[in-house]
Amino acid sequence: MTAAGLVRRGIAAVAVLAVLLLILGQVLGQPILLGYVATGSMEPAMDAGDGFVAVPSAVTGSPSEGDVVVFDARELHDGGLTTHRVVGETDEGYVTKGDANPFTDQDGGEPPVRDGQIVAVAWQINGEAVTIPHLGTAIMGVHGAMESGYGLFASALGLTTALEGDNLGAMLVALGVALFGVGFLLDHGGPHRRDTTRSTSRENVYAFWGTLALVLFLVVGLATAAMVVPAGTYEYAVVSTESPTDDPQVLAPGGTSELTRAVDNAGYVPVVVVHEAESGGIEADPGWQTVGPRDSGETALSLSAPESTGEYTRHVGEHRYLAVLPPSVLVWLHGVHPLAAIAAVDLVVVGVVVGATLLLFGRGDFRIRTAGNHVPFSTRMRRRLRRWR
Structure with a gap:
């Protein structure tokens, strides 16, 4: 291949990778190396539809005044990822503002942004964000087409879930893992060539690898749902008042209280539950715990009120993982x-x-015979087990 051909392929690969990263980041609610702005709130630094390099907050640490951050808003845009600049900091969190907006997000009703809400920081050189013109415009078009296609598919099957949220991201991960497992087996353990015409013409015979793929999709999907569905962010209201009551959520300014949160496991597999403060003024003890099958546990939530009176909200996230690995490993991966x-x-x-x-x-194909003309299942299982003695 010529040098020009290699360059063309390299450019095409980079473009495809950029599109995939942006789409995946949009679905997962977490920018992956690249992000984009959908509105003109950051003009003239970023025009609507411009892309930018998103550095994960785990790498950058706490932002400084002047940084452009991507954060998970509570009120803006009905909640969701927002790209604005940090213009100040208070005891409650960061003050943010779109460069083109006449007022800060907090003046518009958005609570101060906490470190836990910030998912990425835009890469800047000499104080100027590095942008990729029109990259986001193309991605929004692709994403819109995906939503339209999914809408038609969902309506045909009677589905009501939307194509958004962390739950879908987790299900995509599950699908990818299942595909990886099947692909690895087909590549290393499966037959390299198969006479599909002969196998599909045999009555009551099901291809081993195809059947295993269906089983994997089902089992991995159920396992992921068992972790994702019960998880979420829980909100607790706190009232800071000069007339506190016995209610643990009605406190004197600067006061603290404790309430207990029940953690139930309705499944038949133990789970590791991680509690994570997603705002200031709340702490969980213990931070994680293992809950046995069909069992329950408790975690103590410590709530604190600010010195100024008013109504505030505190958020704690709960994440669940099937305890098929040591709990410490799962907590580290989390x-x-x-x-x-x-x-x-x-x-x-x-x-x-x-x-x-x-x-x-x-590895043989599955053969299912008609009733009345087959060996009992228990007998066949004993024969299978006897082979491995």
């Missing part, structure tokens, strides 16, 4: 990113399902 812990659990589930299937049934 610290990297919640999706990393979910992916690790899904990989373990894939390994268990594949290993059990190969142990019990081998």
Whole structure:
């Protein structure tokens, strides 16, 4: 291949990677190396539709005044990712503002932004954000087409869930893990060539690898749902008043109180539950715990009121992971990113399902005979187990 051909391929690969990163970041609610602004609130530094390099907050640490940050807003745009500049800092959090806006976000009703809400910082050189013109415009068009396609698909199947949120991101991770597992097996353990015409013409015979793929999708999807559905962010109202009551959420200015939050596990697999403060004025003890199958636990939430009177909200996040790995490992992976812990659990589930299937049934195709003309299931299972003695 010529040098020009290599350059063209390299440019195409970079473009495809940029599109995939932006779409995936939009779906997951977490910019992945690249982000974009959808409105003109940051003009003239960033025009509507411009892309930018998003450095994860885990790398940059706490932002400074003048930094352009991507944060998970509570009120702006009905909640969601917002890209604005830090223009000040208070005891409650950061003050943010779009460069083109005449007032700060906090003047408009957005609570001060806490470190836990900031997911990325725009890369700046000499105080100027590095932008990629019109990159976001193209991505918004692609994302809109995806939403339209999903809407048609969902209406045909009677689905009511929207194409957004961390839950969908986790389910995409689950799907990717399952595909990885099946692809790895097909590449390393499956047949390199297969006479599909002969196998599909046999009555009551089901291809091993195809059947295993369906089982993996089902089991991994259920495992991911068991972790994602009960998780979420919980809000607690705190009233700072000169007339406190016995209610632990009605406090004197600067006062603290404690209330208990129940943690239930309705499943048959132990779970590791991580509690994470997502705003100031709240702490959880313990920060994580293991809850056994069909069991429950408790965590103590410590609430504090600011010195000024008024009504405030405190947020705590709850994340759940099936305890198929040591709890300390899951907690560490959660610290990297919640999706990393979910992916690790899904990989373990894939390994268990594949290993059990190969142990019990081998690699042969599944043959299901008609009733009355087959060996009882219990007898067949004993024969399978006898092979491994």
